[in-house]
Amino acid sequence: MIDNKTFMIAGLIIAIIIGGLAVFLASGDPDGLESAALFVQGDKTLTGPSPEDGDPEAIGAGTFEYEAPLPDYSTGEEGGKAGEIIAVFAGIIIMFILGFGTSKLIASKKKVA
Amino acid sequence: MHIPDAFVPLWQSAIYWIVALIFVALALRWARNELSEDKIPLIAVLAAGIFAIQAFNLPVAMGTSGHLVGGALAAIVLGSPYAAVFILTLVLIIQGIIFGDGGITTMGANILNMGVIGGFVGFYGYTALKSAGANMYLSAGVAAWLACFIASLAAAVEMAVAGTFPLVPGLIAMGTYHAVIGIIEGVITGAIIYFLAASRPDLLAGEDQQPSGGGVFA
Incomplete structure (x- = not known):
């Protein structure tokens, strides 16, 4: 049995390890x-390999475009692995703070009510 | 199975958003009623962990990769399908807005598939299997597989309605790939629940028949 603080730190460390491994080991x-x-x-048979330069979104209608600040979990082409x-x-x-913050906010409001 | 903006016409995206927002509102109501202070660490760790593990695409052969979605996991651990809607909505908002993973207009459809369908199939699949006498970890794994598989079929139907994929080839492709990706979902979900049961059994919903504070000697 580990306490809440240890549980959160351990969980966050495990998440960071998984995220770090993902950068180097995730399948392309x-x-x-x-x-x-x-x-x-x-462009692909059901069980065959995917083409190197295939564009999955070519089939879409393209009704809306949005430029994310950190596209595809990167800081852009020149950012590299770092x-x-x-x-x-x-x-x-961000997810940890958001998960903690929103649930804390909701749980604390309930007590007042 | 994050649907990009390009795949769904705007008016259909709007409908998925409305349906998703109804479930998000229900999830917030669940949180207000059920979320106690002692669940906060679990929500924070699940949100960060599900985000991290979704970034980790594992090869599944057939030129395809896949990752854990986590809806079944969140629902089983917290004991409600609305927990999955709550956490997956947070994850999908950040993925869409900051990382361009999944569209903005299609975020409603993604919340619907991964949060709502994933959460409900995962949760009720788990409770049904467990009440049929299956072991807790096996029930969680099989329910998580089903959650991934059924959510992918729902996405295939949405793609067909959008006119993006033809129905039958879309169902065959989505079903085939996610039947394999679902194995990842099932194994990881079962394993995480095993480790949670070992480290903090009190945090697992439905496993707290022992008086709260169980594990303390008194």
């Missing part, structure tokens, strides 16, 4: 939805 293959998009476009680590770690910290 498209995900399930992108692979399905390549398949229905005829940029990806910064992006993923920033995301993990």
